[in-house]
Amino acid sequence: MSKPLRLLSLLSVVLITVVFINAINTKNTISFQKENDPINNTHESYKIKALKLPKNLNLAGERVPLEKTDIKERMDRELLVNTYWQSNGLLLIKRANKYFPVLEPLLKEYGLPDDFKFLALAESGFIDETSTAGAAGMWHFLKSTGKEFGLEINSNVDERYHIEKATKVAAEYLKKSKEKLGSWTLAAAAYNAGNYGVSKRLETQQVTSYYDALLPDETERYIFRIIALKEVISNPKKYGFVFDESDLYTLTETKIVKVDTAITNIASFAKKFGTNYKELKLYNPWLRENKLNNKSRKLYEIKIPIK
Numbered sequence: 125m126s127k128p129l130r131l132l133s134l135l136s137v138v139l140i141t142v143v144f145i146n147a148i149n150t151k152n153t154i155s156f157q158k159e160n161d162p163i164n165n166t167h168e169s170y171k172i173k174a175l176k177l178p179k180n181l182n183l184a185g186e187r188v189p190l191e192k193t194d195i196k197e198r199m200d201r202e203l204l205v206n207t208y209w210q211s212n213g214l215l216l217i218k219r220a221n222k223y224f225p226v227l228e229p230l231l232k233e234y235g236l237p238d239d240f241k242f243l244a245l246a247e248s249g250f251i252d253e254t255s256t257a258g259a260a261g262m263w264h265f266l267k268s269t270g271k272e273f274g275l276e277i278n279s280n281v282d283e284r285y286h287i288e289k290a291t292k293v294a295a296e297y298l299k300k301s302k303e304k305l306g307s308w309t310l311a312a313a314a315y316n317a318g319n320y321g322v323s324k325r326l327e328t329q330q331v332t333s334y335y336d337a338l339l340p341d342e343t344e345r346y347i348f349r350i351i352a353l354k355e356v357i358s359n360p361k362k363y364g365f366v367f368d369e370s371d372l373y374t375l376t377e378t379k380i381v382k383v384d385t386a387i388t389n390i391a392s393f394a395k396k397f398g399t400n401y402k403e404l405k406l407y408n409p410w411l412r413e414n415k416l417n418n419k420s421r422k423l424y425e426i427k428i429p430i431k
Contacts, residue, residue: 175203175363183351184237184308189335202345202352207363213356214365219250220357221372223262226287234295242354243312244294246346252285252409261285263294273297280417285409309334309347317343378407378427387416397428404428 177199181188190196206213220241227241244250247264254260258267261284267277273293275283283289294315301311301319305326313334314322322339331337334347356363387393391401391414405411407427416424 172208175200175207177203178355181351181355183312183347183354184239186307186309188351192335195335198344198348199351202348203355206349206352206356210365213363214367216245216249216353217357217360217365217367218371218373220245222375223250223287226375227291230288230291231295234292236295236298237308239308239350239354240294240298240312242350242357243315244291245357246350246353247315261290262287263290265290265293269297276422280413280415281410282412283410285412289410306332307334312347312350313339313343316346376407376429376431378429381426381428382423383416383426384418384421384423386418390414390416398431399429 177190177196179190181190181199188195188199190199223244224241227244228238231238231240244262247259248262250262255264259265260282261270263284265275265284267284270277270284270290270293273296275286275289275293277284298308298311298315301314302308304319305311305314305323310322310326310333317340322337322343325337325339326332329337338344356365360367381397390404390411394400394404397404401414404426407429411426418424
């Protein structure tokens, strides 16, 4: 082989060796960066911030003892869930603006602390859904409880969906529970687990406070969820919820039509008052069929939307 060719071959070998070594070094460098300096997998402005628990958290004026470790952790959990489940939180804020103005004067009239509007929100989310246990309406009454407190419940009329009547019953139930158990916090817990269930556990465990009792899992979270909703919805901007007044939901003004006879066809009845079947049912969800039997000639009040 001639001298120039040998020189060219030698240069080629050196060049290939350099490239190979660089490739190995680059690979090692990349691996080192991935292992020790992970790249942020979210947008640079996205942060999950730990929340500072307010010191004055309470339900109906009854303080949450955050100095107890388990209480602090349970409260922290519910506040985090209701802050960072953003879509649900914003929907609840919007619906609260729609129904709180209806509930607030009713709670005052029936002698129940204003905070219990958050219990209704926690129960139903202010949507017309029946729970797996069969609880229905804004206050999520079971049929047996509703009937026990005088609500009319059948296939034709279900007053668990009647906001004013159901709120009155909820107030009666909660006030009796408070009288029996000694605090609004325990009354709220009993709304979830029943008066007997709560009082039996208090007796067995020899305690008198909700925060000292070991209760079923759902009831363990129940009070803290109500308080978390109260905190977030009362201070939405503090928890990152941004909206305009026009973004919130509102109720259309209605007038009352009193009826003490049967209505053979709800759709035809609605047309007489310048509305339709769907709208009438939206404002009177307690009417469960396309008729009102009313064999007893009971006086019903039907809401008609004013356009």
